[in-house]
Amino acid sequence: MPHSPPMYTHYTDDPVEAAKFISSDKLVVFPTETVYGLGGNALSVAAVESIYEAKRRPSSNPLIVHVGAIADLSRVVKEITPSAHAFMEAFFPGPITLVLPRHPSLPKVVSGGLDTIAIRMPSLPVSLRFLRAVGFPVAAPSANLSGRPSATTWRSAAEDLDGRVSCILRGPNAIVGLESTVVDCTGRSPILLRSGAVSLDALSSVVSDISTDAPNISRSPGLRYHHYAPSARVCIISTPDEAAPGDHAGYIGLAPPDSDAQFKKCVVARDVEEYSHNLFEFFRECDRSGVTMIYCQSLAETGLAYALMDRIKRAAKAAK
Numbered sequence: 001m002p003h004s005p006p007m008y009t010h011y012t013d014d015p016v017e018a019a020k021f022i023s024s025d026k027l028v029v030f031p032t033e034t035v036y037g038l039g040g041n042a043l044s045v046a047a048v049e050s051i052y053e054a055k056r057r058p059s060s061n062p063l064i065v066h067v068g069a070i071a072d073l074s075r076v077v078k079e080i081t082p083s084a085h086a087f088m089e090a091f092f093p094g095p096i097t098l099v100l101p102r103h104p105s106l107p108k109v110v111s112g113g114l115d116t117i118a119i120r121m122p123s124l125p126v127s128l129r130f131l132r133a134v135g136f137p138v139a140a141p142s143a144n145l146s147g148r149p150s151a152t153t154w155r156s157a158a159e160d161l162d163g164r165v166s167c168i169l170r171g172p173n174a175i176v177g178l179e180s181t182v183v184d185c186t187g188r189s190p191i192l193l194r195s196g197a198v199s200l201d202a203l204s205s206v207v208s209d210i211s212t213d214a215p216n217i218s219r220s221p222g223l224r225y226h227h228y229a230p231s232a233r234v235c236i237i238s239t240p241d242e243a244a245p246g247d248h249a250g251y252i253g254l255a256p257p258d259s260d261a262q263f264k265k266c267v268v269a270r271d272v273e274e275y276s277h278n279l280f281e282f283f284r285e286c287d288r289s290g291v292t293m294i295y296c297q298s299l300a301e302t303g304l305a306y307a308l309m310d311r312i313k314r315a316a317k318a319a320k
């Protein structure tokens with residue numbers, strides 16, 4: 001792939017100004033309630049190809065198409081299946097992505113060549129203002145370089161993408177902090193492909209026969225790739241006394257470590273929401289400050305903690 005020279009990145013707080021860049025096939029980083037997104041016109045092959053390039057993402061790993069209005073889906077999906085209808089009614093706009101049959105006129109490159117397409121409507125008001133000002137569907141993976149932890153603040157997105165995108169729309173730190181729940185709604189029974197803030201219990205209360213069968217790679221290509229990994233090693237522990245404190249160690253969890261245990265970086269979260277909200281920024285903060293071993297306290301895998309532990313386990317498994 002040819003190496004493009006760095007470009008000038010414009011910073012703004014105005015979603016309407018940011019929307020103008022997308023309209024001319026440029027790339028824009030924008031905030032959502034889950035993580036920051038790296039957006040381009042989903043209807044333009046050139047814009048979509050430049051997303052993969054800016055992020056250094058393999059083009060076989062499909063993108064999520066974001067919309068600000070249900071009407072925008074008519075150019076993206078071939079049909080809205082009954083389970084998708086039910087989930088949209090219950091959770092749109094919100095931290096959930098639905099996989100549906102792809103509209104034949106939508107460029108194949110958006111979904112890595114698959115005949116399905118992932119769609120989402122974020123709930124953060126500034127995301128909706130931005131998407132509605134754009135007026136067409138926006139393809140957007142997480143705003144990080146491939147393999148790095150997702151960016152949950154505009155500064156972290158800028159750390160990876162300044163000079164690689166035309167505009168960064170500065171918004172609040174992501175409230176959830178973990179990527180969206182992904183559900184395949186193309187078959188008779190929906191399948192959970194990636195856990196997130198919309199929990200399995202919440203999904204089951206809407207469509208009772210949702211399955212969690214380990215999806216095969218052809219169904220969820222993202223599973224093929226390493227995700228969410230800081231440069232430091234990640235070690236999962238049950239209680240903080242299992243960690244080896246020190247100048248190159250970090251700890252994040254709900255239980256406070258002993259007062260004499262000194263960590264270079266330490267976050268004691270109040271609850272699983274705060275733990276999830278902080279996780280990726282903590283990973284990045286540890287990398288910035290030379291931490292080489294990050295200890296994460298494990299939680300019982302229910303509700304949001306199921307998604308949190310999924311991300312922590314992937315980070316712990318990633319090859320260093």
Ligand code: AMP
Nearest residue numbers: 062116117118141142179219220221222
């Ligand atoms: P990201 O945008 O970085 O949060 O990653 C998007 C996730 O959604 C990846 O895990 C993709 O594999 C998954 N995804 C996107 N489109 C599809 C699709 N058409 N079928 C299955 N999974 C998808």
Ligand code: MG
Nearest residue numbers: 141142150179
């Ligand atoms: Mg990602």
